[in-house]
Amino acid sequence: MISLQEMLRINEFEWEIPVAFRADMRVPVRIFATRQLLEAVMEDKSLEQAINAATLPGLVGHVLVMPDMHQGYGFPIGGVAATRYPDGVISPGAIGYDINCGVRLLGSQISFQQAEGFLDELASALDHYCPSGVGGKGSLRLNEAELDRICREGSRWALKAGFATQADLRRTEEGGCLDGADPSRVSKRAKDRGRPQLGTLGAGNHFIEVDLVEQVFDPQAAGVMGLEPGNLVLQIHCGSRGFGHQICSDYVKDFQGAVRRYNIQLPDRELVCAPLNSPEGENYLAAMRCAANYAFANRQVLAHHARQAFEQVFAGKVSNWHLHQVYDIAHNMGKIETHMIAGQMVKVCVHRKGATRAFGPGAAGLPPEYQAIGQPVLVPGSMGTASWVLVGTKESMVRSFGSSCHGAGRVMSRSKAKKMVWGEDLRKELEAGGIQVRAGSMAGLAEEAPQAYKDVDAVVETVSGAGIARKVARLRPLAVVKG
């Protein structure tokens, strides 16, 4: 495996694995990390997976890896890869099974002092209103025609159904709806799985978290977002549930044949891909967009439920219990975007897997109020540690395909976390520290223990130091609901 000596140190926050490192690499790998973070990931297979990703046909620029990187399957978590449109490839495994897994942040005018006595009740209300857990089903029962509408319309469906406001959609990536979704490219099995799960959180690392705005670094940007020090905010982290998982599984299977038909040689079968302009590539893109729209609608319905919980707890106790949308952003997605590469504007398919879009000021597609400050980048930590609100920069547009980190990133395996941490002890420890916890599974809670994650502050200092994001606010957890 690669050693530190074989990498080029670009600066304090950037490293490069040259294209000559392995014969089948098509582009170099650029790593955003401090030396300390880099040395930590060299203990897993993140870099080997990034090198494997650099063999995909049609890549442009670099394969990028963010400081929260860790080993995944096929493509590393924290990876970004752009392929030339339309003759480069699209790889379902480089987007992930949980298509459009992402984070939504809602702000409030409720101060910590007003909320302090009600956090236990609030955690229970959120747990009650927002269904979670293994295979969890929601309160909505969709027929096939309605599911097809969600595939095509995403959050616009939620608006018509009374689960959203216009402001919610304006402050969602792509307005909560990717064009080009085609439900006829989605299998019956995916639809069967998707129908009962809309408006559910799921399990694993997905969560709903109440936080306090602890520190503001950029008062102007925080003001535009409606984030005030000392006030409560809410994060929702989840994706496209079984619907997206099935779509990815279907196409990873389908593409096993496509790589043979297009004579594509790959070091790992999980990286299977097809040209964007092939029937296989077009079908996957159309199906992936259905899952992306489903995920936008899913987080929107969950936000509606969370608002019900806030109303139940705070109505009559505070003058304004409304939750306003700050932003909703994906971190597992493939998007057709135009970026400046080697001095030319090039249309590409940007694969982000465990990486957040981080468009800078003036970028197309941002709502008017964010044009001057850049797009909010939401970086959740682990249950017991801080989360961050950042914004994209002009630098991110030219150096990272408008991308940044998506979280803290794991530093300990799940099996090790289970051996080291007893879920019930962790719950007590978090609650003693002032964090209310509602979890469907104590074993699952142990796997997601804060000590299993990197120091999120170090991750944020890295993207900030590298210039691909700018700090706006730091959040401190108060209550967590996990599936």
Added chain:
Amino acid sequence: MVVQSAGYHEIEHMADWELHVWAPNLSALFEQAARGMYALSGTHLQNGPRRMKFLNLSAADRESLLVIFLEELLFLGEQEHIGFDNYDDLRLSENRIELQIEGATILSQSKEIKAVTYHNLEIRETKQGYEVNIVFDV
């Protein structure tokens, strides 16, 4: 030390779950993979009425067959809430698997498996039979 002729154990994986599975023949390898997957997800079955299904699945190669077999079990778990602990008449060729599976309603399941991946998936022949490592997205 007595080494079991067939079995599974969890391998450390940073973000997901990885199982090492071994068995004296391919049919037993598939059965052990299923048992290992249920163990990883903390699946427990009710002591109620037994449920039976017949599976007939085909794929391009035996690794793909393993993926779709395990995915089928996950799907039946999610949609019909059934888990399986008995695998009869398992007939396996290079690209087809046929078997009768028997189980019961799932009593509890502590963790969710999103998908069975192809990451470094390769069924290898050993002196004792076959082995494979399977990574599950969780």
